[in-house]
Amino acid sequence: MGNDSPGRSPENPFPVRGVAIRVAGWIDKLGAVWVEGQIAQLTLRPNSNTAFITLRDPAADMSLSLTCPRDLVTDAPVKMTDGTQVIVYGKPSFYTGRGTFSLRVSEIRAVGIGELLARIERLRRLLDAEGLFDPRLKRPIPFLPGTIGLITGRASAAEHDIVAVASGRWPAVRFAVRNTVVQGPNAVPQIVEALRALDSNPDVDVIVLARGGGSVEDLLPFSDETLCREIARCTTPVVSAIGHEPDNPLCDLVADLRAATPTDAAKRIVPDTAAEQALVADLRRRSARALRNWVNREQHVVSQLRSRPVLARPLEAIEARSGEIDRARTAARRDIKRLVAAESDRIGHLSARLTTLGPAATLARGYAVVQSVPPSGPARVLRSVADAPAGARLRVRVSDGAVTAISEGVDEAY
Incomplete structure (x- = not known):
């Protein structure tokens, strides 16, 4: 009985219109929803009252097709361009004629700077609570990296500054450059892909994420949760050189080292040849001076020891004591003779007395x-x-x- 139902067997298939109508009915039941994303593409065709928008998720490689009245875009309080963060209200629809899905939008709201900053602050607190900003997790930057992985925009000033400054400081340094977009809806997926490629390269000793200054909206990709977590997962040290000194995206807090500018990043990860040579020369002078001073001190100590009477005239003490020994021996002999004579006299007297008192006498x-x-x-x-x-x-x-x-x-x- 079930096999006789339409679409359940090759003998009784659905016609295209049947599937399209059913899909349109199912999608129509979803109802209207609020959706947030970045405008990846905005098309306003001449002589058309409909605007076509591609809305992209900044944290994933996913997008939706939107259609809305042209006036909704042209009369918006904020200029709608590629990369604008928006919140839209629309109803999912399936066009049976073309077999395509889109969201029919009836309201568009641009996300204000205040809301963006609030969201960044909430994400900052979340990542901080998870320990991604813990200084104990920071990986040390190698003293002299052989190869520097560089993620930046194509032919950007940041790339020129880092390569020029680093090569000037240490000419032997090498670069593995990955050019990506650094703003807009496609920035995060491309940067994450480049970051993974460089992290898996065993020749790369440090990775620099660089971009020049820009507005809060331009720097949004560098406060993205996906990018921050990818930086934290890297085994290679990551240096964040985003914007200028006042700019502070979240990737600065997750990275192992934060540089104020791209030029500052080059100075902090590559030692200056002239400065290092001067330091080596100074250390050699200081070590030679320290060695000479040590030798002089030891020579002075040896001279003092040699000048002491016990070492300078070692027999003097013996000679001085030999006279005392001779005098002591003479006195001892004299005392012994005197004692022997006195005892001899006493023994003679005792012998005479014994003789007098004896039986023979x-x-x-x-x-x-x-x-x-x-x-x-x-x-x-x-x-x-x-x-x-x-x-x-x-x-x-x-x-x-x-x-x-x-x-x-x-x-x-x-």
Whole structure:
């Protein structure tokens, strides 16, 4: 049953008009909408009361076809030109005769400067909250880039200034130039594409995004969210040189380095040959002077050390002490001799006293030592008459020898 419905089988196809009418009916049900975008192309045909507009999304490669009464464009309070940011109110329509889709516009409002600035400020706060402006994420700019990627308008003053100044400062520097439109609805897609191409090139050391000054509307692409996020995703350092000193698009805050002007960008990323040579010469002079001063200081220290008596006359201290040692040795010998003599005298006196008090001297004066000699056992000194009864054998020692005797008993005369 379903296969017999029109358009459900090759045997029962829709005619072109059937599809066109149905599509027109579906689109007609969408109702009127407000749409914002940039005018990419505005066509006012002579003798025609209809204006044809191509409205482009600045953040994506998408566009819509618009039709509106001619008076809506010519009588607008702001001049409608390519690149103008507008808000339109219209109803989607499908023209069955040509099979095309367009938006029938009944009201056009230009986005004022105040609203643009407010939107940029809201986007700035959003990107800041996400950390895209964090200084810790900034990539360092190489001291001497071999190849500089340059994104700028074709034959622009910004390109001429950067190439001329950079080449004058360092003639060996090379450029990889990508020319894009730098304002209008096509600027963001072209700049993002060039940025990705240069970031993927391993020979490019730094990328410069450059444009001369302009109005707030002219610089809108450089405050676009898509471009800002693409800059943040780059692995190659990005330098923003947009407009003049007062201009401050959002890409300045996301980039790794913000230059006031394109000329300032060239000066900040390429060192000056003459200045670097002068710096090297000055550093060589300073290092040579520092080395000479160090050598002079060390020579002075060595001279001071050599002039000290311990090094200049190392034997003087020994010679001065040798006399003291000789005197000390003489005094020590004298004291030792005196001590030995005194002790010798004392020992002689003690020896004489011992000799006088000894048994030999006593015997020499006529005394004798009498010992009782038992038949067995050792002799004992006779201390009492009871120890020498009659018949006891005695041994009498005198100064020149000893004699033996026999006791006759106690002498009663005593």
